[in-house]
Amino acid sequence: MHGSVHLFDRLPEVVKPTAPVVQVAAPARQIPLVGVIRNARSHREMAPVENTAKATLLLESPGDRADLPAILSKFAERRVDYIVLAGGDGTVRDVLTCGAGIFGESWPPLIVLPNGKTNALAVDLGLPLNWSLAEAVEAIHTGRIEQRRPLAISLRDNANARVQGFVLGAGAYTAAIQLGQKAHKSGAFNSLGVGITVVGSLLQAIFGSGGNVWRRGTPMRLFDGEGREVEHSGIGRLDERFLLFISTLRRFPVGLRPFPNGDSSTMRTALLDSSSRSLLLRLPMIFRGKISQGMRRAGYHVVESDSIQLDISDRFILDGEAFPGGRYQLSLGPKLRFVVP
Numbered sequence: 001m002h003g004s005v006h007l008f009d010r011l012p013e014v015v016k017p018t019a020p021v022v023q024v025a026a027p028a029r030q031i032p033l034v035g036v037i038r039n040a041r042s043h044r045e046m047a048p049v050e051n052t053a054k055a056t057l058l059l060e061s062p063g064d065r066a067d068l069p070a071i072l073s074k075f076a077e078r079r080v081d082y083i084v085l086a087g088g089d090g091t092v093r094d095v096l097t098c099g100a101g102i103f104g105e106s107w108p109p110l111i112v113l114p115n116g117k118t119n120a121l122a123v124d125l126g127l128p129l130n131w132s133l134a135e136a137v138e139a140i141h142t143g144r145i146e147q148r149r150p151l152a153i154s155l156r157d158n159a160n161a162r163v164q165g166f167v168l169g170a171g172a173y174t175a176a177i178q179l180g181q182k183a184h185k186s187g188a189f190n191s192l193g194v195g196i197t198v199v200g201s202l203l204q205a206i207f208g209s210g211g212n213v214w215r216r217g218t219p220m221r222l223f224d225g226e227g228r229e230v231e232h233s234g235i236g237r238l239d240e241r242f243l244l245f246i247s248t249l250r251r252f253p254v255g256l257r258p259f260p261n262g263d264s265s266t267m268r269t270a271l272l273d274s275s276s277r278s279l280l281l282r283l284p285m286i287f288r289g290k291i292s293q294g295m296r297r298a299g300y301h302v303v304e305s306d307s308i309q310l311d312i313s314d315r316f317i318l319d320g321e322a323f324p325g326g327r328y329q330l331s332l333g334p335k336l337r338f339v340v341p
Contacts, residue, residue, distance in 0.1 A: 011154070011161040011323060012065075014101040031056055032081035032140055036133070037071065037095060039087030039115070055082075055137045068098035076102050082109050082140060082339065084133065088116010093165035093319040096150055096333070100164060109145060109337040111136045118320060121166050124148070124249040125340050136339065143341050149248050150333035151267060153318065155326060156309065164333045165319040170244040170312055171218040172275070177317050217242050217274060218314045225307035233299035236274030242299075243272040244316070246308070246330065257289030259302055266304050267332055273299030307331050 034055045039062075058080065060071045072095070075083060085092050092112065099107070113136060114122035114129050122129065125146055154162040169177070217240030222230040232238050245258055246269045252258070258270045272279060279298045285291075286300060308330040315322040 011163055012097060014160045014162050029081060033058065033078060034082045034084060034111075034137065034140075035071075035075040035078070035080040036060065036084040036086065037062065037068075037091070039091040054141060065094050065098065068094060069102070072099040072102050075108075080108055082111055083107070084111045084113060084136060086113040086115050086133070088114070089118050089120050089166065089319040090321060091116060092121055093163065093321075096164040096336075097162070100152075100162060103334075105334040107334060107336055109339055111139070111339045118253075120249060120253060120319075121148075123253050124166075124251045125338055126251075127340060131341075135341070139339050139341050143339050146338045146340050148336055148338060149265070150336065151246060151248060151318075152331050152333040153323075154329050154331075156329050157327070159329070163318055163323065166247060166249055168244075168246040168316055168318050168330070170220065170314065170316040171241055172243040172272075173245060174315060174317055174322070177320065218244075218312065220244065220310065220312040220314075222269070222271070222303075222311075223309040224303065224305050227309075230269070230271065230303055230308075231301055233273045233297060233301075235276055235279075235299045241271050241273055242275045243270075244310075244312075245270040248332065256287050258287065260289050260291045266306055267308065267330065269301075269303040269305070269308060271301040271303070273301070 031053070032055050035058045037060050058075065058078065060067075060074075062068055062071055083095075085095055112119075112122055112125065112127060113131055113133060114127055119127075119129065122131075125148070128135075148166075150164045150166050151168055152162060152164050153168065154160075217236055219239055220241050221239060222241075222244075224230060232241075236242070246267060248265070248267055250265075259268045276299065279295070279300060282295050282298065282300070286295060291300065291302065310316075310328045310330060311326075312328070313325045315324055317323075
């Protein structure tokens, strides 16, 4: 639960519970028991917690990621009815990763309070960026449930080395995230920060010289669930891609639509084969979801699949933080339920 881009030297290992994985039943309490995980390092502080007659709150403020397994185990032992995640996308990633061995496929409903610098999941769920804990508790009784599945990324030779999150990128996406950190330091967050990052990255790529970080490819190979290598246009090196973007989200900040089918609930992969200017100049159209056969021939591909194998030599970014290159298996994570207004 770190406040800036951090490079992990390896994937975290799934914590094996001392008791069987919790199977969460439908809430039976008249007043729900709600576990609250507050990331104290989040960009926006959570409002002071007030007593409420509509829920019993268990408030936890972990000092770092290492505290999360014990907190989530306590929530499981108490059989909480809901878990509140007060933070950004990185907080959601950390909780889902640390709780994988505790809740397995059976998580209680989750409530996201979008207090981070980036809140792509909150945008997808249609949450107000100033949503308070009191309003979220009220939504338990008056709101509805949305279902989403995160990405599950594991080493192919060690399935227990695994992370879970919603937005993965590599190649030029890594440079874009670094640019986004500069936007955050200037006070631009959420959609404004994303907009500045997209425009700045596009200008850097179009006007940058041939060998710089904004134009060069990254060695990587992708294979679909049948083991077939994902199509390459032949423009640029066949063992490189310029940009990789994978997500299960349906809506993105500032109206970005990198995938033509915004209603798909599977894992979707977008690839740019090279940094040819003919393709880069088409990016504004691609960002609006207007993808033609000409764009595909120029080197833009979209793959929908429940499973992808990724071999990559450089780092990749998952929900704002970096993980090392390697041979990975990407699949769909558990079916999660989110409370929304």
